[in-house]
Amino acid sequence: MSSGSTENMRFIGLIVSVATLGGFLFGFDSGVINGTVDGLQEAFDSTTVGTGFNVASMLLGCAVGAFVAGRLADVIGRRAVLLISAVLFIVSAWGSGVAGDATLFVVARVLGGLAVGAASVIAPAYISEVAPAERRGRLSSIQQVMIIVGLTAAFLSNYVLAEVAGGSRVQLWGGYEAWRWMFWAELVPATLFLVLLFFIPESPRFLVAKGREQEAERVLGRLLGAEAVSTKLAEIRDSLADDHQPRLSDLISTDTGRIRTIVWVGIGLATFQQLVGINIVFYYGAVLWQAVGFTENDALKINILSGALSIGAVFAAIALIDRIGRKPLLLIGSVGMAVGLTVMAFAFASGSLVDGNLVLSDGAGVAALIAANAYVVAFNFSWGPVMWVMLGEMFPNQIRGSGLAVSGFAQWTANFAIIMSFPWLLANIGLPITYGFYAVAAVTSVWFVAKMVRETAGRELEAMEG
Numbered sequence: 534m535s536s537g538s539t540e541n542m543r544f545i546g547l548i549v550s551v552a553t554l555g556g557f558l559f560g561f562d563s564g565v566i567n568g569t570v571d572g573l574q575e576a577f578d579s580t581t582v583g584t585g586f587n588v589a590s591m592l593l594g595c596a597v598g599a600f601v602a603g604r605l606a607d608v609i610g611r612r613a614v615l616l617i618s619a620v621l622f623i624v625s626a627w628g629s630g631v632a633g634d635a636t637l638f639v640v641a642r643v644l645g646g647l648a649v650g651a652a653s654v655i656a657p658a659y660i661s662e663v664a665p666a667e668r669r670g671r672l673s674s675i676q677q678v679m680i681i682v683g684l685t686a687a688f689l690s691n692y693v694l695a696e697v698a699g700g701s702r703v704q705l706w707g708g709y710e711a712w713r714w715m716f717w718a719e720l721v722p723a724t725l726f727l728v729l730l731f732f733i734p735e736s737p738r739f740l741v742a743k744g745r746e747q748e749a750e751r752v753l754g755r756l757l758g759a760e761a762v763s764t765k766l767a768e769i770r771d772s773l774a775d776d777h778q779p780r781l782s783d784l785i786s787t788d789t790g791r792i793r794t795i796v797w798v799g800i801g802l803a804t805f806q807q808l809v810g811i812n813i814v815f816y817y818g819a820v821l822w823q824a825v826g827f828t829e830n831d832a833l834k835i836n837i838l839s840g841a842l843s844i845g846a847v848f849a850a851i852a853l854i855d856r857i858g859r860k861p862l863l864l865i866g867s868v869g870m871a872v873g874l875t876v877m878a879f880a881f882a883s884g885s886l887v888d889g890n891l892v893l894s895d896g897a898g899v900a901a902l903i904a905a906n907a908y909v910v911a912f913n914f915s916w917g918p919v920m921w922v923m924l925g926e927m928f929p930n931q932i933r934g935s936g937l938a939v940s941g942f943a944q945w946t947a948n949f950a951i952i953m954s955f956p957w958l959l960a961n962i963g964l965p966i967t968y969g970f971y972a973v974a975a976v977t978s979v980w981f982v983a984k985m986v987r988e989t990a991g992r993e994l995e996a997m998e999g
Contacts, residue, residue, distance in 0.1 A: 597646070625644040784939065859922065870915075874968050
């Protein structure tokens with residue numbers, strides 16, 4: 534799909550801007566928990582494992598949301614799924630703040646997880662289905678920018694609210710603790726997302742798959758120009774099965790009777806993105822840095838710094854992803870993450886326990902801080918945006934929804950396992966071995982990319998093979 538006119542690109546830009554608000558909410562909802570852990574532990578009198586579950590509970594919803602959304606998007610449409618996710622973001626933000634006990638809080642966070650899971654897989658797929666092939670990587674990568682902007686906005690919001698109140702557990706406005714207002718801050722962007730979704734169209738590839746070709750023609754005309762519509766319609770038709778609608782069983786090859794190789798590649802990409810431990814920094818950043826001697830205030834400032842560096846790294850990826858391709862960025866990122874994680878593991882290993890807390894020397898603390906931020910930069914230059922871009926574009930049209938369902942489920946299941954295990958690992962095994970495991974995963978991902986991943990840059994979606 535190519536589009537050169539200013540009018541077409543303005544329309545595409547509008548669609549991308551609205552769709553990526555889902556990424557912003559993905560990031561905000563994921564990052565807001567970072568500053569509320571102490572408040573949750575006090576409010577609900579949680580144990581270490583209980584706190585881990587309260588933090589990770591959203592990810593249960595994410596796994597289900599990603600799986601259901603991928604399939605549902607083939608039934609009711611990409612935009613319709615995003616509308617449902619916007620409503621769930623609103624309900625979750627309100628419910629998380631008003632929750633009076635751990636059970637209600639977990640229910641609210643699971644609902645938010647359904648929204649995050651849906652937005653995480655459908656927004657990049659939707660963007661891929663409306664973007665020109667030659668710009669698809671850059672436009673799809675904006676999703677990751679917005680995820681990081683959302684994370685950074687949550688970190689900044691948490692910091693400001695904690696500063697105004699005098700701590701996350703201190704009462705702020707209306708007699709409610711600051712950590713509750715941290716969740717309620719999400720109501721503003723969530724409501725904006727819901728309203729703006731009514732101003733963008735459905736994916737033309739979904740419309741063709743459902744036999745709604747007149748609607749597809751109108752959308753394609755605005756995306757491509759009238760002269761290109763008939764050719765693109767024919768290409769989309771040819772990429773779809775002529776005897777049935779897209780279904781989950783399409784993931785099994787009719788030639789071999791086995792799950793298609795491209796599905797395993799999608800699962801591998803989704804899983805490795807989490808096994809390197811990136812969300813430990815995003816979800817437990819404040820806890821992590823307090824564990825090695827920083828104050829709560831300093832830890833929240835470090836989170837903001839990490840978020841800002843992440844945004845810069847994603848912009849660098851956007852500049853290169855359509856020029857040098859997806860695969861080289863993944864390889865560079867894997868090597869960079871492996872180095873950063875290894876340095877962090879050795880820095881943590883050099884520390885000593887004082888009253889149950891890990892204390893680092895000034896040199897080791899600085900090394901850990903630099904390595905952590907280098908690791909975050911490497912991730913957001915590569916696996917952060919590229920994994921989502923590839924999941925949104927690598928599957929053939931017939932299996933895109935189903936492929937996203939399975940890969941998204943794998944991604945969020947791995948995310949849940951990593952997040953749920955971290956408090957226990959921190960308390961019982963320690964940071965050096967924990968980060969050593971993440972480093973091994975990063976090294977292994979180099980082999981996986983080199984051996985299994987095929988380049989998708991510059992290829993039309995109708996040319997994807999599986």
